[in-house]
Amino acid sequence: MRVLLVAAALLTLSAASVSAQDAPLISGGVAFLHSTNAGQTTYLPLIEPLFAAPIGSHVFIESRAAIAETFSPRPQGQTGYHSSIFAGLTYLQAGITATPHLTVVAGSFLIPFATYNERLSPVWIGNFQDGPLTAPLGLMSSGSGLGGMVRGSIRSTPDYSLDYSAYFSALSSNEQFSAERSSGGRLNLYFPRQRLEGGVSYNRLLQNTQENFYAAHLWWEPKDAGLRIRSEYSRGHHAHGYWVEADYRTQAFGGLDSWVGRFEPVFRMQQTFRRDTVVSDGLPLENTQRADFGFDYNLPHNTRILTSYSRQFSSADNHNIWETGIVYRFLFPAWKGKSK
Numbered sequence: 001m002r003v004l005l006v007a008a009a010l011l012t013l014s015a016a017s018v019s020a021q022d023a024p025l026i027s028g029g030v031a032f033l034h035s036t037n038a039g040q041t042t043y044l045p046l047i048e049p050l051f052a053a054p055i056g057s058h059v060f061i062e063s064r065a066a067i068a069e070t071f072s073p074r075p076q077g078q079t080g081y082h083s084s085i086f087a088g089l090t091y092l093q094a095g096i097t098a099t100p101h102l103t104v105v106a107g108s109f110l111i112p113f114a115t116y117n118e119r120l121s122p123v124w125i126g127n128f129q130d131g132p133l134t135a136p137l138g139l140m141s142s143g144s145g146l147g148g149m150v151r152g153s154i155r156s157t158p159d160y161s162l163d164y165s166a167y168f169s170a171l172s173s174n175e176q177f178s179a180e181r182s183s184g185g186r187l188n189l190y191f192p193r194q195r196l197e198g199g200v201s202y203n204r205l206l207q208n209t210q211e212n213f214y215a216a217h218l219w220w221e222p223k224d225a226g227l228r229i230r231s232e233y234s235r236g237h238h239a240h241g242y243w244v245e246a247d248y249r250t251q252a253f254g255g256l257d258s259w260v261g262r263f264e265p266v267f268r269m270q271q272t273f274r275r276d277t278v279v280s281d282g283l284p285l286e287n288t289q290r291a292d293f294g295f296d297y298n299l300p301h302n303t304r305i306l307t308s309y310s311r312q313f314s315s316a317d318n319h320n321i322w323e324t325g326i327v328y329r330f331l332f333p334a335w336k337g338k339s340k
Contacts, residue, residue, distance in 0.1 A: 022054045023333040023334055023335050023336070024051065024052060024053030024054075024333070024334040025051075025052045025053070025331065025332070025333055025334065026049065026050070026051055026330075026331075026332055026333070026334055027049075027050045027051075027052065027329075027330060027331040027332075028047065028048045028049040028050040028064070028122075028124070028329075028330060029046075029047070029048050029122060029123045029124030029327055029328065029329050029330070030046070030047045030048075030327070030328045030330065031044075031045070031046045031047075031048075031123045031124075031129075031325055031326065031327040031328070032044070032045050032046075032325060032326055033045075033046065033129050033306075033323070033324075033325035034323065034324045034325060035129070035130070035321065035322070035323045036320075036321070036322045036323075037319070037321045038317070038319035038320070038321070039319075040072065041072060041073055042070060042071070042072045043070070043071040043072070044068055044069075044070050044071075045068065045069055046066065046067070046068040046123060047066075047067045047068075048064060048065065048066050048067075048090075048122060048123050048124070049064070049065050049067075050062070050063070050064045050065075050122075051063045051064075051334075053334075057097075058096055058097045058098075059094060059095070059096055059097075060094070060095045060096075060097075061093070061094050061095075062091075062092075062093055062095070063089060063090075063091065063092040063093070064089070064090040064091055064122070065087070065088065065089050065090060066086065066087070066088060066090055067086070067087045068085070068086050068087075069083060069084070069085045069086075070083060070084050070085075070086075071083050088175075088176055089108065089176050089177070090110070090143075090144065091107070091108045091109050091110050091144050092107050092108045092177075093105050093106065093107035093108060093109045094106055094107055099152075100152075100153075101152045101153055101154065102150060102151075102152045103150070103151050103152050104148065104149075104150055105148065105149040105150070105151065105167075106147075106148050106149075107146070108144050108145070108146050108177045108179070109144065109145055109149055109167070110143060110144055110145075111138070111139050111140065111143060111144060111145050111167065111169070111182075111184070111203065112149065112151070112165040112166075112167060112184075112185065112186045112201070113138040113139055113184060113186065113201045113203050113213065113215060114137075114138060114186075114201050114215035114217055114232050114234055115199075115217045115219070115230070115232055116131055116132060116135050116232065117135070117139055117143050121135075121143075123327055124302075124304075124327050124328075124329040127245065127247050127264070127266040127268075127294055127296060127306070128266065128268065128292055128294055128306070128308055128323070129306055129308070129323050129325050130323070132232070132243035132245075132268070132270050133241060133243070133270050133271075133272050133283060133284065133288060133290060134232070134233075134234045134240075134241040134242065134243060134270065134272060134283065135282075136281060136282025136283065137213055137215070137234040137235070137236045137239070137240075137241075137281055137282070137283065138184070138201065138203045138213035138214075138215055138234055138236065139203075140169075140179070140180040140182055140203075140205060141178070141180060142178050142179060142180075144177070144178075144179055145167055145168075145169030145179050145182065146169055146170055146172045146174075146177050146179035147167065147168045147169045147170045147179075148167065148168055149165060149166065149167035149168075150164075150165070150166055150167075151163070151164060151165035151166070152164065158192065158193075159191065159192075159193065160189060160190065160191050160192070161189075161190045161192070162187070162188070162189050162190075163187075163188050163190075164185065164186070164187050164188075165185050165186050166183075166184070166185035167183060167184060167185060168182075168183045169181060169182050169183065171207060180205060180207055181205075181206040181207040182203060182204060182205050182206050182207075183203070183204055183206060184201065184202050184203030184204055184213070185201070185202060185203075186199055186200070186201040186202075187199055187200055187201075194220075195220065195221045195222060195223055196218075196219070196220050197217075197218070197219045197220075198216070198217065198218045198219075199216070199217050200214075200215070200216050201213075201214070201215040201216070201217075202214055202215075211236060211237045212236075212237065213234070213235065213236045213237075214234070214235045215232065215233065215234040215235070216232070216233050217230075217231065217232040217233075218230075218231045218232075219231070224251075226248055226249045226250055226251055226256070227246065227247075227248050228246065228247050228248075229244070229245070229246045230244070230245045230246075231243065231244040231245070236281050237275070237281075238274070238275050238276050238277075238278055238279055238280070238281050238283075239272055239273065239274050239275055239280075239281050239283045240272070240273055240275065241270065241271055241272035241273055241283065242270065242271060243268060243269065243270035244268065244269050244270070245266070245267070245268040245269075246266070246267050246268075247264055247265065247266040247267075247294075247296075248264065248265055249261055249262075249263070249264050249298075250263075256298075257300075262297055262298045262299065263295070263296075263297055264294075264295070264296040264297070264298060265294070265295055265296075266292075266293075266294035266295070266296060266308070267291075267292065267293055267294070268291075268292040268294070269290075269291055269292075270289075270290050270291075270292075271287075271288065271289050271290075272284055272287065272288045273287050274286065274287055284314060284316075285316075286314040286315045286316045287314060287315065288312060288313065288314040289312070289313045289314070290310055290311070290312040290313070291310065291311055292308055292309075292310040292321075293308060293309050293310070294306065294307065294308035294309075295307050295308070301328075302328060302329035302330070302331075303326065303327070303328045303329075304326070304327045304328075304329075305324075305325075305326050306323070306324065306325045306326070306327060307323070307324050307325075308321075308322075308323045308324075309321070309322055309323075310322075310323070
């Protein structure tokens with residue numbers, strides 16, 4: 001209910017503040033996901049709506065929510081399903097473009113640490129329905145901060161661009177906007193001709209037992225090759241690990257929109273290593289290796305079928321993970337704009 005009330009308030013504010021040609025956008029994804037992990041089956045219908053609205057030429061409001069219900073069969077000998085419902089805001093932020101090199105963000109925002117949280121976590125973007133094992137590192141408990149952030153481009157040329165982000169988050173126990181007191185940032189260097197990006201991140205937890213988190217990432221998308229390679233390494237006080245992911249779509253049989261070009265094989269290798277077992281940081285409590293093999297199909301009209309098989313190895317146990325799902329991406333204006 002709070003999600004709907006906030007969305008309604010934003011729509012009202014935008015309607016009064018922006019012209020028709022700058023109509024707010026409603027976007028997001030709808031998915032039905034299935035997972036069998038070590039023999040335990042789960043079904044997850046999910047909707048992730050995203051609202052984005054410009055207010056004038058310098059202010060931009062953006063919010064994303066998640067509404068999901070999880071079903072899993074009851075133990076053998078019992079009938080029916082266990083179920084649980086979740087609904088909440090992922091973030092709600094306002095950005096102000098102060099200069100061509102500086103944007104100030106205030107509100108609840110995704111913590112800019114490494115790459116998965118900001119870039120790949122939406123259900124309509126990721127190649128796999130679950131994130132890498134190292135995804136929780138450096139993101140505190142919720143993945144969101146409550147406070148302020150600055151970001152922008154330090155320098156941009158045809159040969160390279162350098163951008164930054166830095167944030168501070170206050171402590172909040174609010175049900176919708178929970179956050180821990182922390183600060184940090186990220187620095188990215190991109191070479192457009194080579195389509196190569198690298199970056200480093202640093203976060204510090206500023207409450208209770210203070211901890212430092214570090215990350216580095218490298219992404220490469222060779223031009224006209226249909227190949228993407230993404231990698232990331234993260235380190236915390238209690239654990240560290242990495243993941244490397246590659247996906248490929250061929251253009252040899254009529255382009256990406258041909259029935260062959262819509263197939264997308266995906267592979268991800270990941271490992272986590274324990275430094276101690278005092279706390280988990282959201283990572284497994286044993287050294288873990290996992291290989292994910294995916295085979296996605298990109299249907300017309302922004303619909304994707306995701307399938308994958310994973311094998312996970314650790315001293316606790318070795319098990320298989322089977323996942324399938326269908327995801328639809330939607331995008332439309334909040335109201336019809338008028339041409340000038």
